[in-house]
Amino acid sequence: MERAHADDLTEVAAGLTHSLDELSVSVTDLTKVFRRGNREVTALDGVNFTARPGEFVTVLGPSGCGKSTLLHILGGFESASTGSVEVFGKSVTGPGRERGMVFQSATLFPWWTIQRNVAWPLEVGGMGRKASRARADDLLELVGLTGFGDAYPGELSGGMQQRAGIARTLSLEPQVLLMDEPFGALDAQTRELMQEELNRIWQASGTTVVFITHDIYEAVFLGDRVLVMSGRPGRIVADISIDLPRPRGHDVKGSPEFSDYHARLWNLLRDEAIASEFLSRD
Amino acid sequence: MSEKVIDRVTSTTGQEPSTPSGYRAAESQRRWARRARRTVAVLLPFVVWWTLAEIANNRLFPGPIEVIATLVDVTADGTIWFHAQQTAQRGLTGLAIAVVGGVFLGVGMASVRWMDSVLEPLVSATYPIPKLALFPLLVLALGFGAESKIVMVTLECAYPVILTTYAATRGVDKHYLWLARNVGAGPLARFGIIMRATSTSMVATLRMALPIMLVIMVVTELISESRGLGYLLRRASSDFDPELTMAVVLLLAIVGFVLDRLVVLLGDFVGRWAGKVQL
């Protein structure tokens, strides 16, 4: 396991591709301790990673390893016990519009139409009603929901709701997109479709993405890099670059390279998964 | 969910003390502050009542001490027991009939097609009608005694029981019933499954029906009776005896509170039986 120092990586990143000398996401020695009554549970123990602007980072780990906690801390909804979390050089102290969250369920406001849901963050940001709705329609087109703006969330399927949820988060024009197993609740076919869609949307928007999943296929298919997390207490045990050509289509999943990545990750994850299987029984 | 909404809305991360001991100290301090506020909240109305009564110094507005003393007196000399017993006996009889009948009707409507079609819309439509207005007719038919009151309580309490039983039964996972059929269980066994699966919402229904029962008992006894707590209220009021009137109100509050707690206890018990921890 390599623990790269943020400073080193900054140099590397700056030297390689971007003229920006700042990292998109930088997490240093992050720990999180929960208190349950008198007991203390260490959810995250010394997590270090960075992401370059525009990079798609997937975080892969067994259930209960603290992946979601990591994302919630990045989003500013939970606080770190120790360590630092920076996004574009700014320390994270609370939620912010530059970090857009997408949850496992779409969490749309059920009392508004899809269009109003997508337009709402823009309204909050001070945009006029007409302009925000026009922009919402553009975003709905981007996620393939043209013509569904007047529907209520309850009238749409799970996959369509999640598309709308992504559109709403994109309306924040976030620098970093934080996605917490967004396709975990969808059926297998819809999930594959949504993965391809997300690839397309991400390439169009150019934001940094931190994407949490427990699905190896999903992690490899989507990610520029896959961070593998251990079971509780969560820490990053591997950082693997996925050198598959972009744009990636469905056929990538059948390639020998893809299978190699999958096998490698499964070997890494196997022991962690077995451990967490028995750990989660308490 | 014990956290409050706005607290969650406003709490910014980072305010939380990062050391465990600091966290624990802050937590216990917060808990004590809550307990103190809640105690004050319970005592405050009594203090205000007492102060107002002292200021008014009027025979028609007795303070809490006089009222509690009166309640102790009438409890000690036994007069109130007779009336309380009368009210409880009739009220609980009516409630029991409502629950048993309501459960059978509700399960029937949910599982028998013609009962569903014929009865469900009728029950739903007549639910918001104030059935209490039928009380004079019940008195004409059954007299001023216990029967008219029991029927009145049954009539008002049965509605929520029927409708929640109906909804709960329809919500039972079909697979349980299919499994029961698959292993050849008879209708009685299937009824048992429905009872077990809906038991927690039944207790919730009982908790709804209980205050209705009390209201109906008090109202019907206020209107026409020579026994029961409602009668005692009316007599004390027309005798301009505010101390006794308020003492009866206090007793009713206590009875209502105790009955409600008993149902919650029953809920715990039933919850364990049904294999769910709820309520």
Add this chain to the structure above:
Amino acid sequence: MIDAILDRKWLASLLFALLLIILWQCMDVFELLPSYVLSPWDILDALVATTVDGTLPLASVQSVLLQLSGFAVGAIAGVVLGLTAGVSRWAEDFIDPVVSLTYPLPKIALFPVVVIWFGYTDFSRALVIATSCFFPVFVNAYAGTRSIEPRLLWVARNADAGKARIFLQVILRAAMPAVSNGIRISLALSFILTYATETLGASAGGLGNMIEDGFNDLQYGPLWAGIVAFAILGLVADRIWGRLSALWTRGQLVEAMGRV
């Protein structure tokens, strides 16, 4: 044929109700009914008669005014305090214990006490109706505010929405179905209490008094007319509220019943 009828639930129950009414009328024809049970036809007759002589409309207006004033005060107080307690821990700590303690008391029992101070007046009546109506609305508004999906608040915080906006556009909207349910229960309760308080004490006016007078004077026409008027008012009020609340709970799941 029977299948087709059973498929349309309202039709089946309507036919059933019609059957009952016809049976009822037949019992009258064969003189099987006691004198105080009027036939459907006689009830219609009584309704027309009391409407023509003006007693029924007058009594209805008196009852509705009383019911509305008590209901409005109680419901508004319930919504305001329920939302406040749901949103602020301080308010919750002061309001919730008092409400939990007084909640199981049948509020009609306060009527004899209030009467000692204010007499058998409409003020006493409205006061008791308002007190009764407060509780279901409070309990449901409070529970509705507390049980809001926390992720919805995260979404709002992610968009950097201010406190006032979160309250008005998220918390209030999320609590709407529960509030609606509470108000619906209070509405039904307000009619029960209107009847009860109008029946007690002379010179009350209103439908309750009309029924009581009919009972005492063995005038079964006005007695039945009053009962039917109460039924219609209760039904119509419930329907109106159902339609109204459907407007602002669009898209949301409304549970069949809240807590009474």
